[in-house]
Amino acid sequence: MKIIEPVEITPSISVMDAFLVEPNADPLVVQVGQAFQVASLVTNVPENDNPLWVSTQAYSIGDIVMLEHRNYEAVVANTNKNPTGAVTDPPTWLDLGPTNRWKMFDDKIGTVTTNPESISLTVAPGRAVDSLAFFGLDAASLFVRVVDPYQGIVYESSVSPVSTDGINDWYDYFFTPVEVNEDFVLLGVPVGSYGSIQISINKPGGIAEVGALILGKAAVLGEALYGTSVGITDYSRKERDTFGNMIIVERGYSKRADFDVIVQTSMVSQVQRLLSKYRARPLVWIGEASFQSTILYGYYKEFNLVISGPTASDCSISVEGLI
Numbered sequence: 243m244k245i246i247e248p249v250e251i252t253p254s255i256s257v258m259d260a261f262l263v264e265p266n267a268d269p270l271v272v273q274v275g276q277a278f279q280v281a282s283l284v285t286n287v288p289e290n291d292n293p294l295w296v297s298t299q300a301y302s303i304g305d306i307v308m309l310e311h312r313n314y315e316a317v318v319a320n321t322n323k324n325p326t327g328a329v330t331d332p333p334t335w336l337d338l339g340p341t342n343r344w345k346m347f348d349d350k351i352g353t354v355t356t357n358p359e360s361i362s363l364t365v366a367p368g369r370a371v372d373s374l375a376f377f378g379l380d381a382a383s384l385f386v387r388v389v390d391p392y393q394g395i396v397y398e399s400s401v402s403p404v405s406t407d408g409i410n411d412w413y414d415y416f417f418t419p420v421e422v423n424e425d426f427v428l429l430g431v432p433v434g435s436y437g438s439i440q441i442s443i444n445k446p447g448g449i450a451e452v453g454a455l456i457l458g459k460a461a462v463l464g465e466a467l468y469g470t471s472v473g474i475t476d477y478s479r480k481e482r483d484t485f486g487n488m489i490i491v492e493r494g495y496s497k498r499a500d501f502d503v504i505v506q507t508s509m510v511s512q513v514q515r516l517l518s519k520y521r522a523r524p525l526v527w528i529g530e531a532s533f534q535s536t537i538l539y540g541y542y543k544e545f546n547l548v549i550s551g552p553t554a555s556d557c558s559i560s561v562e563g564l565i
Contacts, residue, residue, distance in 0.1 A: 377425050
């Protein structure tokens with residue numbers, strides 16, 4: 243079993259385009275001990291959800307504007323009321339969340355970044371990472387390329403997230419509906435501290451979608467065992483009226499899992515420290531990379547480590563996914 247410790251990607255890094263390294267670019271010269279920000283991001287997803295907020299413009303109820311990479315809706319008529327300013331009573335603006343470009347980085351799976359044909363981005367994370375995780379994915383293929391400033395292209399892979407579950411013969415191949423693994427991980431992607439990674443989420447003739455894109459460093463906790471249970475928590479409304487008719491309002495859901503893990507006894511303290519460190523931050527949890535049901539992005543509710551013997555110990559981890 244593994245976890246991925248995410249790299250924080252925020253709009254503040256998107257201004258550092260000059261540090262991105264292309265395959266044919268000159269080597270990036272770095273002095274030992276030199277301190278500067280190398281994190282950067284470039285993407286083909288436009289940021290044109292709504293008009294930019296203008297201080298001199300009069301806004302009516304229901305007008306939607308964009309400011310500092312977030313969308314806001316006017317709940318009262320106003321002029322020169324900054325949506326990101328001090329909170330007023332009654333409120334002037336309603337925060338609708340991040341713009342389309344930044345939805346995939348907002349720690350929510352249900353807020354989805356979309357773009358016709360493909361979502362392409364190049365990220366220089368500014369630290370070593372080795373794993374990618376995609377949640378809420380809708381694509382025909384994924385392409386990943388890692389470029390090192392000294393070595394050039396060091397990794398290149400094209401994979402399909404299309405599920406092969408239940409495809410056992412030619413009849414199944416031709417007649418079973420195509421399904422996509424919405425939650426998908428790529429491990430062993432070597433990105434150095436000064437390297438950049440190019441990611442392309444492709445859906446020719448359609449709309450490419452991704453709810454959350456995570457870059458980070460994988461850490462091994464142990465081996466997930468048979469007996470691990472998985473499921474979902476549904477937040478839909480299901481009620482009967484006074485006549486017995488069912489009223490159903492479909493809402494989001496979150497994945498959940500209870501992992502049974504065997505841990506090396508010599509690693510018990512390390513695992514405890516690692517999980518304690520991330521007690522209030524979402525992580526990517528991977529029971530087994532080939533089982534989509536055991537891939538979650540969320541928090542653990544609790545964990546227990548039992549020192550069962552001199553070489554192997556038992557661990558149980560209860561995880562709740564994000565919506």
